[in-house]
Amino acid sequence: MKPADIKPRAYFAGYAERLNKVLNEAPWQPIEALAREMLDCWKSGRQLFLCGNGGSAGNAMHLANDMLYGISKKLGSGLKVHALPSNTSVLTCLGNDCGYDQIFAMQLAVQASMATFWSCCLAAAIRRTSSRRSSRRKRWA
Secondary structure (H helix, E strand, O other): OOHHHOOHHHHHHHHHHHHHHHHHHOOHHHHHHHHHHHHHHHHHOOEEEEEOOOHHHHHHHHHHHHHHHHOOOOOOOOOEEEEHHHOHHHHHHHHHHHOHHHHHHHHHHHHOOOOOEEEEOOHHHHHHHHHHHHHHHHHHO
16 A cells, blocks of 8 residues: 555544454453552552553553653642663663663562552553564574
8 A cells, every 4th residue: 555545534543443343342351350459559559560562561651651741730649650671771771781671670679569450551562572472483494
């Protein structure tokens, strides 16, 4: 498909249709359980850590911003939330010294406690990344 072939109205209508189908077929029970746990973190003052790779890292940072300030604009009343991919110096240091498969675990080992709640944005994307990395290593070995 060439850019000249794209019809914006048809493209977005198709996108909306696919998105609607996914949302209608989504298993809402686990999503509701996650929302309840996050609400409990907010009410009880526990920390929430978010992570993700690639676009999911951007989503984690955006969600952290919304939860830190956007959910309650009263001074100091937002959720105690941290986006683990937001500090590129830490990510590259840990990736270089410990391996990129450890960049979130190493941060959690320092910052998290047993009372912490940790959520992984699009965990499937992380598993796919790990699988691709493993298959690349096998191919190069």
